[in-house]
Amino acid sequence: MGKKILTEHISDPNLHKLEVYQQHGGYASLEKALKKMTPDEIVEEVKKSGLRGRGGAGFPTGMKWGFIDKKSDNPHYLVCNADEGEPGTFKDRYLMQCNPHALIEGMILASYALNANKAYIYIRGELYYVLRILEKAIAEAYAKGFLGENILGSGFSLDLYVHPGAGAYICGEETALIESLEGKRGNPRLKPPFPAVSGLYNCPTVVNNVETLATIPWIVNHGSEEYAKIGIGRSTGTKLISASGHINHPGIYEIELGVTVDEFLNSDQYCGGVREGHSLKAVIAGGSSVPVLPADLILKTKAGEDRLMTYESLSDGGFESGTMLGSGGFIVMDETTCIVRNTMNFARFYRHESCGQCSPCREGTSWMEKILARFEYGGAQAEDIELLVDISKNIEGNTICPLGDAAAWPVASAIRHFRDEFEEHIRRNGCYFE
Amino acid sequence: MEQKNTTISFSPDSLELVNKIIKRYPEGKERSALLPILHIAQAEFGGWLSPEVMDYVADLLHLLPIEVYEVATFYSMFNLEPVGECVIEVCQTGPCMLNGAGEIIKHLEKKFNIKVGETTPDGKFTLRAVECLAACGTAPVMKVGTEYHENLTTEKVDELVNHWCKCGKMSHLNPYQE
Numbered sequence: 375m376g377k378k379i380l381t382e383h384i385s386d387p388n389l390h391k392l393e394v395y396q397q398h399g400g401y402a403s404l405e406k407a408l409k410k411m412t413p414d415e416i417v418e419e420v421k422k423s424g425l426r427g428r429g430g431a432g433f434p435t436g437m438k439w440g441f442i443d444k445k446s447d448n449p450h451y452l453v454c455n456a457d458e459g460e461p462g463t464f465k466d467r468y469l470m471q472c473n474p475h476a477l478i479e480g481m482i483l484a485s486y487a488l489n490a491n492k493a494y495i496y497i498r499g500e501l502y503y504v505l506r507i508l509e510k511a512i513a514e515a516y517a518k519g520f521l522g523e524n525i526l527g528s529g530f531s532l533d534l535y536v537h538p539g540a541g542a543y544i545c546g547e548e549t550a551l552i553e554s555l556e557g558k559r560g561n562p563r564l565k566p567p568f569p570a571v572s573g574l575y576n577c578p579t580v581v582n583n584v585e586t587l588a589t590i591p592w593i594v595n596h597g598s599e600e601y602a603k604i605g606i607g608r609s610t611g612t613k614l615i616s617a618s619g620h621i622n623h624p625g626i627y628e629i630e631l632g633v634t635v636d637e638f639l640n641s642d643q644y645c646g647g648v649r650e651g652h653s654l655k656a657v658i659a660g661g662s663s664v665p666v667l668p669a670d671l672i673l674k675t676k677a678g679e680d681r682l683m684t685y686e687s688l689s690d691g692g693f694e695s696g697t698m699l700g701s702g703g704f705i706v707m708d709e710t711t712c713i714v715r716n717t718m719n720f721a722r723f724y725r726h727e728s729c730g731q732c733s734p735c736r737e738g739t740s741w742m743e744k745i746l747a748r749f750e751y752g753g754a755q756a757e758d759i760e761l762l763v764d765i766s767k768n769i770e771g772n773t774i775c776p777l778g779d780a781a782a783w784p785v786a787s788a789i790r791h792f793r794d795e796f797e798e799h800i801r802r803n804g805c806y807f808e
Numbered sequence: 809m810e811q812k813n814t815t816i817s818f819s820p821d822s823l824e825l826v827n828k829i830i831k832r833y834p835e836g837k838e839r840s841a842l843l844p845i846l847h848i849a850q851a852e853f854g855g856w857l858s859p860e861v862m863d864y865v866a867d868l869l870h871l872l873p874i875e876v877y878e879v880a881t882f883y884s885m886f887n888l889e890p891v892g893e894c895v896i897e898v899c900q901t902g903p904c905m906l907n908g909a910g911e912i913i914k915h916l917e918k919k920f921n922i923k924v925g926e927t928t929p930d931g932k933f934t935l936r937a938v939e940c941l942a943a944c945g946t947a948p949v950m951k952v953g954t955e956y957h958e959n960l961t962t963e964k965v966d967e968l969v970n971h972w973c974k975c976g977k978m979s980h981l982n983p984y985q986e
Contacts, residue, residue, distance in 0.1 A: 461940040502954040502983040535832040540883035557842035559882040618903040618944035
């Protein structure tokens with residue numbers, strides 16, 4: 375079994391209670407950090423740990439913290455991105471529901487490091503029942519003196535609140551999230567300025583994913599060196615993988631970065647293999663936005679090496695033959711899956727979730743869905759394949775935020791790796807799967 | 809801004825909650841409380857946001873009505889038309905589709921004799937197909953109010969719906985209360 379950082383005690387049904395969390399060593403890092411470490415020392419530790427943003431982009435967390443504008447006279451803010459909405463990803467919900475204090479502890483440490491006295495957890499509105507769990511846990515932390523004025527006599531104060539979204543995938547993009555937290559439509563902002571300079575209420579702000587923040591207590595407790603020992607190369611530490619689709623054991627698994635895709639997919643410790651009597655057709659390894667890969671390319675790189683569950687190995691070969699670790703949403707499809715239908719389903723998702731600000735995304739997502747429907751229901755022409763490729767290329771890189779890319783990549787990769795299936799849909803004038 | 813004459817207002821309990829939420833944001837940034845307050849308003853005023861309700865919320869937060877309308881129309885959880893007493897939202901995205909969400913939706917359409925997006929003639933149930941609910945490992949999934957129902961089968965759906973018919977299930981309840 376690999377190292378467990380976030381899920382070590384998660385089988386304890388009472389872990390959500392502060393007392394139980396403390397029995398398992400919870401909140402021990404506060405004493406150390408707030409009394410013996412300076413904020414800059416914590417930032418340095420996080421930098422050295424190699425921890426990368428677990429929301430999907432994989433940007434080094436310590437570096438992001440280092441960008442905070444210290445010269446600004448404005449207050450600093452920490453915002454937790456709990457707007458988990460990437461199809462195939464359901465780890466943050468699980469983490470907040472079962473281990474809310476890990477997130478709270480991580481946010482206290484991060485706020486101290488960033489000199490923020492107010493922090494918000496922006497949680498997707500559908501998860502109100504998790505919001506209630508978080509509010510209870512926060513109330514417990516206030517009662518213990520871990521939140522509020524002068525925490526543990528350190529002179530540092532922090533208020534922490536939970537804020538619900540209301541059903542908009544785009545608010546997972548950090549500048550859209552900030553707009554939404556300000557009570558506006560979730561339209562992403564142009565960058566620069568980046569949030570570290572001008573974020574919430576135009577003040578220096580760091581936005582971090584739930585899993586990222588929940589990892590901080592372990593790093594403070596055990597040190598960056600211990601953390602960096604886990605994993606391979608620039609993919610340090612552990613990662614929560616959400617496994618779904620046609621597998622024997624769907625669920626959430628904390629892996630040490632670096633296990634092989636083959637082991638993750640087929641070992642009983644993890645997915646337990648493709649469901650009985652079926653064979654692997656394709657995998658979307660990092661949430662619906664990343665390129666889909668056929669069975670051979672997900673298990674081995676083009677050079678024939680074992681593909682690993684790391685940022686680097688999954689992207690080996692670029693988009694020609696690789697994909698991305700993304701948010702760790704691992705969606706497995708067996709031979710009964712129609713790639714065209716699946717791509718159309720995601721195209722509908724992105725059309726629905728496009729905020730409408732940028733024409734290429736607003737118009738392009740709608741066109742892609744309509745054209746894919748011609749393949750699925752009949753009426754597609756030979757030139758429609760190139761038309762889809764053309765539209766996807768015109769969206770990619772031409773929008774304010776990455777939703778455009780996220781909508782374009784699934785379509786482009788489906789055609790790249792499963793062109794014959796699109797052609798067969800044209801020949802048969804519609805879908806031939808059950 | 810002048811308080812308009814309005815026939816609606818939050819219950820004292822809700823008003824207390826609303827005021828508590830407004831204080832979570834820095835002075836002058838009360839607009840931040842708009843989404844949580846719209847959630848509470850939708851629950852309290854029949855499951856949807858009528859123009860009258862939105863105007864009331866605008867007054868509370870000292871916003872222009874348009875500032876509330878433009879937000880309410882952006883987010884898919886806000887209903888801008890009346891809905892049934894119990895809104896059933898079935899996830900239809902990727903992993904749920906791979907694991908039979910389509911059958912669950914068809915089953916419910918048949919059971920209620922309505923199409924997705926419609927409400928039963930008695931006003932009891934509204935059926936929706938929604939995008940990813942972040943519960944793909946327990947697909948297929950549906951949400952009713954703030955409850956998640958996972959690992960659905962047609963049998964499980966029948967059981968739930970029969971129970972809801974008997975108990976007069978309401979999906980729009982104050983989301984801050986269990």
